[in-house]
Amino acid sequence: MRHGDEGRRGRRCRPERRGWLRRRRGGWLRRGRGRGRGEGIGGGGRGRRRAGRCRDGRSYCNNRHRRRLRAAGSQREADEKQGEGDVGFHIRHYTAVSLPLMDAMPPLSLFLVYSRETSTTETTMTTLIPIERIAAHVGERVTVRGWLQDSTPKGKLLFMRLRDGTGMTQAVAYRPELGDELFEQLKRLGQESSLIVSGTVKANDRAPGVPRGYEIAVEAAEVLQDAQDYPITPKDHGVEFLMDNRHLWLRSSRQWAIMRVRATVKRAIIDFLDGRGFVNIDTPIITPSAAEGTSTLFEVAYFEEKAYLAQTGQLYNEANIMALNKVYCFGPTFRAEKSKTRRHLAEFWMVEPEIAFCDLEELMRLEEEFVSAIVGRTLAERANELELLERDVTPLQNVVAPFPRISYDEAVQRVLAIREATDDPELRDELAIEWGDDFGSPHETELTKQFDRPVFVYGYPTQVKAFYMEPWPGRPEVCKSVDLLAPEGYGEIIGGSERMSDPDVLLAAIRRHELPEANYQWYIDLRRFGSVPHSGFGLGLERTVAWICGLEHIRMTSPFPRTLNRLTP
RNA sequence: UCCUCAGUAGCUCAAUGGCAGAGCGUGCGGCUGUUAACCGCAAUGUUGUUGGUUCGAGUCCAACCUGAGGAGCCA
Numbered sequence: 001m002r003h004g005d006e007g008r009r010g011r012r013c014r015p016e017r018r019g020w021l022r023r024r025r026g027g028w029l030r031r032g033r034g035r036g037r038g039e040g041i042g043g044g045g046r047g048r049r050r051a052g053r054c055r056d057g058r059s060y061c062n063n064r065h066r067r068r069l070r071a072a073g074s075q076r077e078a079d080e081k082q083g084e085g086d087v088g089f090h091i092r093h094y095t096a097v098s099l100p101l102m103d104a105m106p107p108l109s110l111f112l113v114y115s116r117e118t119s120t121t122e123t124t125m126t127t128l129i130p131i132e133r134i135a136a137h138v139g140e141r142v143t144v145r146g147w148l149q150d151s152t153p154k155g156k157l158l159f160m161r162l163r164d165g166t167g168m169t170q171a172v173a174y175r176p177e178l179g180d181e182l183f184e185q186l187k188r189l190g191q192e193s194s195l196i197v198s199g200t201v202k203a204n205d206r207a208p209g210v211p212r213g214y215e216i217a218v219e220a221a222e223v224l225q226d227a228q229d230y231p232i233t234p235k236d237h238g239v240e241f242l243m244d245n246r247h248l249w250l251r252s253s254r255q256w257a258i259m260r261v262r263a264t265v266k267r268a269i270i271d272f273l274d275g276r277g278f279v280n281i282d283t284p285i286i287t288p289s290a291a292e293g294t295s296t297l298f299e300v301a302y303f304e305e306k307a308y309l310a311q312t313g314q315l316y317n318e319a320n321i322m323a324l325n326k327v328y329c330f331g332p333t334f335r336a337e338k339s340k341t342r343r344h345l346a347e348f349w350m351v352e353p354e355i356a357f358c359d360l361e362e363l364m365r366l367e368e369e370f371v372s373a374i375v376g377r378t379l380a381e382r383a384n385e386l387e388l389l390e391r392d393v394t395p396l397q398n399v400v401a402p403f404p405r406i407s408y409d410e411a412v413q414r415v416l417a418i419r420e421a422t423d424d425p426e427l428r429d430e431l432a433i434e435w436g437d438d439f440g441s442p443h444e445t446e447l448t449k450q451f452d453r454p455v456f457v458y459g460y461p462t463q464v465k466a467f468y469m470e471p472w473p474g475r476p477e478v479c480k481s482v483d484l485l486a487p488e489g490y491g492e493i494i495g496g497s498e499r500m501s502d503p504d505v506l507l508a509a510i511r512r513h514e515l516p517e518a519n520y521q522w523y524i525d526l527r528r529f530g531s532v533p534h535s536g537f538g539l540g541l542e543r544t545v546a547w548i549c550g551l552e553h554i555r556m557t558s559p560f561p562r563t564l565n566r567l568t569p
Numbered sequence: 570u571c572c573u574c575a576g577u578a579g580c581u582c583a584a585u586g587g588c589a590g591a592g593c594g595u596g597c598g599g600c601u602g603u604u605a606a607c608c609g610c611a612a613u614g615u616u617g618u619u620g621g622u623u624c625g626a627g628u629c630c631a632a633c634c635u636g637a638g639g640a641g642c643c644a
Contacts, residue, residue, distance in 0.1 A: 150604095150605090152602095152603050152604075152606070153601085153603090154600090154601045154602060154603055154606085155600070155601040155602095156601085157601075157602060157603075158603095159602075159603050159604080161604090170603090170604085172602080172603090204602090206602065206603080206604075207604090208603090208604050229579090229595090231579075231580085232580095233579090233580070233593075233594060233605095234605055235580065235581070235592095235593055235594070235605070236580070236581045236582090236593080237580060237581075238580080238581070238636090238637090239636080239637065240576095240635085240636055240637080241580070241581095243636095296642085311643095312644095333644080335642085335643070335644085337641090337642055337643070338570070338641095338642090339640095339641085339642065339643070340637080340638075340639080340640095341638080341639070341640085341643095342638080342639095343643080343644080344642090344643075344644085345644090348644065349644095350644060430640095438642090438643095440640080440641080440642095441639095441640090442640095491643095491644085492643075492644065493644070494644080495643085495644065538644065539644075540643095540644030541644085542644075543644055544644090554644095565635085565636070565637090566636095
């Protein structure tokens with residue numbers, strides 16, 4: 001549960017952190033519980049840590065013991081060749097037999113269990129199950145294949161926390177039933193050893209797990225590998241250490257939960273759009289020039305030419321909708337900006353729907369239904385994971401369409417009002433803004449605190465937005481753009497707009513931005529042959545997942561995040 | 570690119586310019602329905618690098634390296 005939690009460090013709250021927390025109050029960070037003195041990240045003081053604990057399966061394996069185990073293993077092999085076995089129970093033969101049972105039923109597996117002590121052979125039927133379905137098997141004999149997350153020996157008892165990728169459960173071994181040798185072997189297994197365990201499922205309120213409240217009374221076990229010296233202990237670790245071990249850190253329960261939420265968010269996105277008749281279409285990743293003309297892009301060698309990794313598929317999707325009406329692309333996107341914040345990755349996933357015959361108002365309706373559906377489905381399907389992440393779900397339960405809509409003009413007024421009301425000179429300084437400026441993250445954070453659900457800000461100044469946005473009728477200094485700002489300080493999760501539909505207006509904008517006109521001829525063509533009002537938006541997957549999970553940093557939402565200073569593992 | 574901070578044992582962190590330490594982890598032993606168990610004993614260091622100040626530098630100074638947070642930019 002707490003393996004390698006980032007931020008669960010016993011470090012005193014340093015001044016710069018306190019300062020940052022003060023500025024950021026109500027913003028990112030803040031995971032409700034388990035933060036020591038309640039100061040958020042890094043706030044857990046040494047005083048809270050209890051001294052002298054010791055646990056986890058690593059503790060019992062020295063080299064001598066490893067040699068002993070190896071010797072036992074080779075002895076066993078020798079015995080088997082001679083038709084003899086060990087004392088105690090061993091799984092000798094394991095066959096998973098898939099039977100065409102009811103849908104989603106796991107396959108039956110057949111175990112041959114030998115007992116050398118009694119010289120009898122038992123044939124035991126057990127069911128191979130994923131741990132996430134353990135509740136449906138109380139009282140049955142089951143088999144679980146997984147990894148030892150943690151174990152605690154208690155005399156004749158051994159509590160093993162077993163994870164199999166679908167969940168985590170407690171397996172309880174009892175020495176008199178297992179026999180000394182197998183019991184000792186299990187007791188001395190290192191953290192992350194791989195093994196197969198069979199036994200009877202029991203409901204027990206004391207049993208931890210995901211789902212909690214169930215345990216397996218171990219009757220047989222086979223060790224696939226006794227792992228030693230797993231580097232990520234169930235203790236405090238720093239970010240750098242954990243990121244260096246990201247390939248292993250992913251096994252920790254928080255990371256596991258985040259990846260499951262991420263998969264559900266992705267699924268919800270795809271299902272929502274497919275259900276609305278959108279056509280999923282792929283846009284190029286290698287592009288000839290910057291689509292929006294602003295961001296710093298990764299340059300790649302494309303035969304004899306320079307090319308760039310795509311920052312958006314939107315322009316291509318504007319071509320696609322003229323063929324397919326409603327489309328979306330969903331894939332990786334790349335930004336080479338040297339951003340070092342908890343909201344930025346160099347590589348992230350973005351879903352970009354684009355809709356023909358759609359104006360700004362219709363776009364906002366689509367976006368709010370979209371986001372509500374994503375949050376609603378995650379709440380329904382990933383309650384265990386959100387609980388494990390200690391995510392307070394009440395703010396998420398408010399995420400139901402319609403969302404409030406405020407104009408940029410009003411947003412500026414609101415920010416200025418907040419600025420007037422604050423006593424904090426630092427905040428006052430950060431909130432300085434004039435009409436025509438884009439919002440920075442302090443502005444967004446303070447603004448979203450006024451609402452209990454995501455909020456639309458529409459009608460930004462033309463000068464701070466991309467060149468292709470439709471001018472506001474009668475107000476050329478404003479464009480038909482809309483950002484969706486997530487609550488709790490998570491910032492912009494969607495940027496969208498109605499696109500220019502007039503070829504002359506578009507050409508003028510391209511020239512005003514001094515973009516290479518020739519590269520945009522095809523884009524202007526789209527307005528020359530059957531132009532229609534159309535709109536679209538992009539939603540950042542990682543920011544959305546970070547918000548839903550209540551994470552302090554976006555890097556935790558990606559299995560192998562690419563950040564300014566990290567390309568490995 | 571700019572601002573702030575950090576780098577000491579495997580990990581997380583202490584150490585007025587004066588013998589480099591603790592907890593966890595690791596090893597050995599004890600105990601036992603545990604939930605980051607507990608009790609006892611033991612081993613563990615090129616203090617990021619280079620140079621400087623000083624009788625003496627983990628500590629002060631300079632440069633560099635690495636990392637973190639923030640700004641800008643953005644999803």
